[in-house]
Amino acid sequence: MANENKLQNLIGHCKEYGFIFQSSEIYDGLSAVYDYGQYGSELKKNIRDYWWKSMTQMHDNIVGIDAAIFMHPTVWKASGHVDNFSDPMIDNRDSKKRYRVDHLLEGLADTWNQQADVAEAAGTADLASSLRDKAAELIATTEKLMADNDFEGLKTLIESNNITCSVSGTGNWTDVRQFNLMFSTEIGSVAEEADTIYLRPETAQGIFVNFLNVQKTGRMKIPFGIAQTGKAFRNEIVARGFIFRMREFEQMEMQFFVQPGSQKEWYEHWKEARMKWHLSLGISPSRYRFHDHVKLAHYADAACDIEYDFPMGFKEVEGIHSRTDFDLKSHQQYSGKKLTYFDTDINQHYIPYVVETSIGLDRMVMLILSEAYHEEDLSTADKQDSRVVLSLPPMLAPIKLAVLPLTKKDGLPELAKNLIAECRPHFKCFYEEKDSIGKRYRRQDAIGTPYCVTIDHQTKEDGTVTIRYRDSMTQERIALADVCKIVDEHTKMF
Numbered sequence: 001m002a003n004e005n006k007l008q009n010l011i012g013h014c015k016e017y018g019f020i021f022q023s024s025e026i027y028d029g030l031s032a033v034y035d036y037g038q039y040g041s042e043l044k045k046n047i048r049d050y051w052w053k054s055m056t057q058m059h060d061n062i063v064g065i066d067a068a069i070f071m072h073p074t075v076w077k078a079s080g081h082v083d084n085f086s087d088p089m090i091d092n093r094d095s096k097k098r099y100r101v102d103h104l105l106e107g108l109a110d111t112w113n114q115q116a117d118v119a120e121a122a123g124t125a126d127l128a129s130s131l132r133d134k135a136a137e138l139i140a141t142t143e144k145l146m147a148d149n150d151f152e153g154l155k156t157l158i159e160s161n162n163i164t165c166s167v168s169g170t171g172n173w174t175d176v177r178q179f180n181l182m183f184s185t186e187i188g189s190v191a192e193e194a195d196t197i198y199l200r201p202e203t204a205q206g207i208f209v210n211f212l213n214v215q216k217t218g219r220m221k222i223p224f225g226i227a228q229t230g231k232a233f234r235n236e237i238v239a240r241g242f243i244f245r246m247r248e249f250e251q252m253e254m255q256f257f258v259q260p261g262s263q264k265e266w267y268e269h270w271k272e273a274r275m276k277w278h279l280s281l282g283i284s285p286s287r288y289r290f291h292d293h294v295k296l297a298h299y300a301d302a303a304c305d306i307e308y309d310f311p312m313g314f315k316e317v318e319g320i321h322s323r324t325d326f327d328l329k330s331h332q333q334y335s336g337k338k339l340t341y342f343d344t345d346i347n348q349h350y351i352p353y354v355v356e357t358s359i360g361l362d363r364m365v366m367l368i369l370s371e372a373y374h375e376e377d378l379s380t381a382d383k384q385d386s387r388v389v390l391s392l393p394p395m396l397a398p399i400k401l402a403v404l405p406l407t408k409k410d411g412l413p414e415l416a417k418n419l420i421a422e423c424r425p426h427f428k429c430f431y432e433e434k435d436s437i438g439k440r441y442r443r444q445d446a447i448g449t450p451y452c453v454t455i456d457h458q459t460k461e462d463g464t465v466t467i468r469y470r471d472s473m474t475q476e477r478i479a480l481a482d483v484c485k486i487v488d489e490h491t492k493m494f
């Protein structure tokens with residue numbers, strides 16, 4: 001299936017089966033803002049739980065917090081977001097449409113790469129390779145100009161490549177300008193006394209400002225980490241790719257505080273550990289790659305992205321950043337409060353260095369859904385047939401077990417409900433008695449339920465049920481008494 005089709009089909013599927021809806025849909029939606037439905041919110045919660053447990057339960061030296069979204073406005077001065085958290089933008093004078101400059105240029109590079117795929121398929125390898133080189137050079141030039149804040153150079157690059165607006169079709173561009181991505185609001189009820197505050201654009205700062213609170217109250221010894229999940233907000237100008245780039249989204253971040261000088265080693269450690277976490281979901285390594293940052297942000301001494309092969313191509317899902325002591329040092333300076341740690345191992349006070357792992361929860365939901373979504377042709381010589389199945393990792397599936405009585409009578413619903421009552425405290429179940437068994441199986445396939453159990457007349461005779469496996473669609477008879485234990489064992493996280 002072509003990637004563009006796959007994305008559109010996935011978006012349609014998410015809506016049809018209660019995973020993800022456009023926000024305020026009855027008012028025609030709000031751009032780049034989405035709501036999670038009954039199955040989407042379960043899937044998202046399961047991913048969040050898996051990350052949270054992997055960090056806080058599986059590591060003695062990582063604890064979790066839940067900091068407020070609103071923070072003192074000086075936090076964002078100290079973090080550099082007030083002055084630096086902006087993207088170069090350009091407007092088309094005819095359509096009045098605003099674009100992120102790097103997205104316009106990346107879009108052209110993507111087109112050249114797609115043309116290269118077509119050329120390769122047509123056997124013109126030389127053309128394919130020259131198109132790929134051109135795309136790589138464009139990306140490299142863009143990255144350099146962005147890093148140098150060379151706005152004139154960026155505009156020239158857009159014009160010299162004849163990039164036009166997708167709405168007006170013209171190349172009538174304004175100059176490139178910076179646009180801050182933070183949302184602001186006011187705190188306090190009397191307008192004249194109200195202070196401007198920001199909706200946090202990353203959760204990390206809530207961790208930095210609580211560093212000493214947690215270290216002291218938890219008697220934490222370096223190296224240690226603080227983990228947090230929560231909403232973040234960015235006024236993204238160009239929202240693209242469904243829930244890939246949103247204005248309101250959720251992050252799962254962990255700041256790992258280390259001795260100065262050991263950051264390189266910990267950076268490598270977390271790079272490897274985070275990739276292992278992704279692969280632990282059963283996803284092929286070929287779907288992932290690292291992208292090392294060549295030009296580093298002013299606070300970083302090393303940084304990379306973990307990229308996944310989304311339907312739009314390889315894109316960032318997680319960042320690993322060695323942030324030095326920039327944030328703590330800056331908060332110490334702006335707040336006037338000491339943020340040093342006394343290391344009893346070396347008898348020294350210092351401001352710790354930080355290695356951060358930062359993953360977007362919504363992006364992870366999109367990754368899991370893209371990976372799991374399959375349209376299968378099941379036609380045989382006599383019959384046309386197909387199904388859409390979400391082959392979700394069982395531990396992440398919204399529903400773990402569907403219990404389906406073959407008929408609505410003869411005591412079968414009662415047996416089914418007894419089984420649900422037994423399983424419900426352990427994992428999420430679903431009961432359904434309407435429609436044929438085949439239709440009920442297909443509905444469960446579409447929401448990714450790994451196990452369906454059918455209760456039939458034989459159940460009353462010998463205490464066995466049919467268990468049906470989502471991915472292979474095979475069925476076998478097992479003891480009713482074993483269902484809860486089997487499903488629990490195969491769907492738990494650890």
Ligand code: GAP
Nearest residue numbers: 202204244245246249317318319358359360363
């Ligand atoms: N504290 C570091 C930080 O925020 P980032 O690379 O800007 O780093 C980290 O963001 C992760 O947050 C990204 O890898 C991505 O998964 C997610 N993310 C960032 N902006 C997003 C957006 N507009 N919509 C959805 N997810 C986003």
